[in-house]
Amino acid sequence: MVLFHAVTLYHVLFSVEYKLLHYEQDKAMLMVPHSLLESFPKISELKGIFNEVIVYHYYFPENTVSDVAKESKDYFDKELKSYGVGFDSFNEIYVCNSSEYIGVCLASNNIPFVFVEDGAGLLGKPDVLKLVHGKQQNQKLEYCTLFGLYDASAPCITRRIGNKLVKSNMDIEMEHFDVVKSLELIQNKYREKVKAVFNAPDYIEVDGNVLFLTEHLANQDLMSLDEQILIYQTTFDYFFENQKLVIKPHPRDLCFYEDLFPQYQVIREVFPSELIPSVLKKRLTTIATITSTGIDNIATSFDKAVSLGFRYREEYIFTDKYYIALKVAESLNAIHNIQQIGTDEKIVDLLIEYGGFKKSYEPTKNTVYLVDVAEFVDGTAKTIIDLLERINDDVVLFINTRKDYCFYDYYKKNIWNYIIPIPIIKTRIRSEDFYSDCSESVIYAYTKSEKNRTMIERFTMQRELSNMGIKLEVKSLSEYEQRIKVLEGMLEATEKRLLFYLDREKQRNNKTS
């Protein structure tokens, strides 16, 4: 007999498919937490495919590592006993989302099991789950790291299963399983049953060209609801301004997108995103997301797949700075000739592709360097200062997201003579559903070329961002205004550097004491 453990709809889908394709004639049980069944009661109808659907009361207790093996075993033995089974009743145990209490139980008791990745490609990105758990569940983080449940290194793991088509930086030996392709392989009668269990409609009429998958970021406490709304407002304004979006919320995402984005279609039916290709009546050209792993399973069904990435989740509030920097580069006819140091390359590339930037017919030979040093360190500063001293006609644009002022050097104050501040003014144009910060932000340009300096000084722009409800503006500064802005920059740079040294001093003192 085989046991499948699932926590999300994606896991259930995997379990159903894997069971039908590999254990069609075998006895099998599906084990799910009661919270999943509560949200999706039709899962109990899978009894036709599984011999039993075991429902357990999910929890992740606070106990010490020394006790966890016994306590977790006692807990699951009791839960399984009510169904007349125990872990030893199963020839194989497939655990989707091993970084749960069941994973801890099996690993700490050295019970062999098959590791199934939590989401497509996640086996190759163990840090992602660590990041999620680190924000809200320190105990979980500690146990799962200790027992090798993020990178599937626990000795009792017999096999690993995941989607090999998803790019990964890690070379992990695993069995390939594509949930979307597998759906086509199972018998038609089961396919229809699966769709029915997941409430997936036969088809959905869509009117748009970009399918956007959301995530339940606030629900996972990764950010507040206000921040979740703002990240989507920002994304839609900067990357999909003239696109017709079709929003598919994550099954657990309850955000009110219909109110926030009335111009877009929202698919409210709750079903795993892996079923999307089989239910959309019209083929959409692009699929996009911030970090949903669901995109990796179905990307091949679209011409383009856009994933903004985990860094964007932290830095989306600086999209205006990136955008304005690129507008400046565009005005210098240099959008084709950009080099990046420390910036979020994904944001830059996607903005260039989707942000409506024009490539010039008369491209300049000058390079525009986009620089954003996330955290000031002496070595990085030296690299930047060397670059500034080396270049002549090229332009450096400092995004300065962390206000590190990496171009500041106490002994090289002449650098400020070539600095041009570019203040970004944001004005609120809507009272409702407004979540942005309207305080002024500044990026800094550096060039020794008089021609480029003049062009940058004369650069102006204005744009309304309808989803965010703000007007974005860059105005040309008078000589006096520019001098004041440079002075403000110098003051803030000095303060930041002082603060950096003070913090470092404090850390040193703490270490020595």
Added chain:
Amino acid sequence: MNISFADTKLHKVFVDNNLYIKHEYDNYLAVNRRNGKNNRFKEWIFLLRVNLAYLILNRNSNKEKISNHTDKIPSLNKPESEIANRTPEIHFVQNLLQYDIISFDVFDTLVLRPFSKPTDLFMVIGNRLGIMDFAEVRIDAEKQAREEQKVKSGNTEVTIYDIYEKVNRMTGLDASVGVNTELEVELDYCFANPYMKNVWRILQNQNKRFVITSDMYLPKEMIAKILDKCGYQGYESIYVSCDYHCSKYRGGLFKNVRNDYSDKMIIHIGDNYTSDVQSAQKNGIDAHYYANCHSIGKQYRPDKMSYLIGSFYSGIVNTYLHNGHKKYDPYYEYGFIYGGLYVVGFCNWIHKQAIEKGIDKLLFIARDGCIYQKVYDMYFNDIPCQYIYWSRISNIKYSIEKQRVNFINNIARNKASSVQAVTFDDVLDSVSLGCLKEKLKEFGINGGAVITKENYKEFEDFLISNDEIIRQVYLNQERFAQQYLSDCIDGNCKVGVVDVGWKGTGPLGIKYLVEEKWKLKTTVYPFMAGSLAYEVTEAINEVQNDTISAYMFSRLDNADLCDFQRYHNKGTNCIYFELFTQAMHPSFAGWDDTGNMMFAVPEVENYKVVKKIHEGIMDFALVYKQFSDNDIYLRNISGRDAFIPFQMIVRKLDYIKKYFGDFAFARSIAGKQSDQSIETINMILEKIGV
């Protein structure tokens, strides 16, 4: 069979017969049961005490506020906005998804009002109607209408029209004018609870169905208008007690809801534990208790403020911090709760003074003026204003001929009692008098020695005997000061100069320079938040002869507050008060010999905190402005009222020590340039034994 107390005759006698008793008792139950304290014996004791106060000692609701003065303390364990411990909206709704019908209470649940009690709105209605003592009349009219109704029909449910008939009888006011004015005021002040608004929107997009259930004298058309104004649309029905002649409290209203949706799963959400939770549950409706924002915040709001402003201030703070939508850090809260009212009040007072005196331009002195100017700008645009760099040290330098005592005290006596050890050379360098270092030897002073209480008198003698040199040094720099201030004054005849306090040396120094020394054709009017000096006779003449105008206190007005500021906490209160008005730049130190502006050591480690405090103050100012836009008289905040929240927070210093202990603070001028370490508040407190 279990009979609950609410069903008994005793309950009728001791609770239901008096609205104020009922209100207090419900609040008591709500707060205690929310905290898991469910002691029936204590509840009865409380009830007897309230009955004694209202029925025998003849207390009414307003008097309670005055007589029941206690020294409340702020939330010390965590920021006040975390006290309610509400789950974020996105988690809160998870428990509601299983229901078909969600019933919402209106007031203090879907809709909030910026007054600590609903009846306090009657004061504003009275002001609009121009009827003296209207609040009492309106309360009495409702009581009469309910009593009459009870005799007529056995229930106490009345409409607003019934109430204004009684008002008409008592005052002659046309009932329809009264009704319309009350509705107008409700519409002006009711605002959507941001927490519940999100809950509503989430559930609406999950295709949940809503009903509104309220015990209220406003008929459903008026409730609908209020809900519409607050952005709540898409509900199916409004069940309001005055229309149905039955209430949530007695259960009749819930019976109607239950009957209309007999086959549905229903949950009701409301802020009154008895009416919204117990009564709903008794009638087969699940309930969720949303603790009343005012009940949560009440324990942290000061008691001694004037009634209307006190209620408005408390209402704003309670509804802002305790609705559950956002949590704030203690620095933001320090600005919002304890500093916002004073800055708003001060700015409005400045404007009033400026109009009365015909001021052409206002100059806000660094660094305290930074936040003042921002808030002033938010409220007014008729008199131009400017933030100017000025400071005690620059003032003393350029008016040294008038400030010799101050100068010597600041750089000799004060340094001797400083937490930080400072040498004679350090002090001279810091005030641009490095040229005198060589001369110290002639007086037998070792420049590298630390100034102490034992040797500072010799240093004083040294400074006095070098008076001419000192004057000459500062005279060279003074022309830059003159040019700068002339540019700022910009030819205006009457200029107001704004500073936090205390002796007024900053604005008085500017007044002296502009009017007497430079003889510019400008009159300077110093405006200060408070006038205070080390000795009771100091600066007394300037206050007495109206040279200085002070908002909150001086030796002439609110002298008790002056004493509190001066003597409580061993004279350190000004430090905590000035936390509100720090700026994110170093203190201005004057000009050098070539005209460059000089600044002291930047306390960069403070700037994050300062930014948060400013955000809190700015947000309070914005919210206060929005709510008072239709009744500007609410901006007449007395200096006493403005000071009371601060008085509360420093009555005991636990809050300050906990959150601001590491705040770098240079109490006196002339920091030690060679070391650049600065005193922290905890260091200062430790030294003086507070």
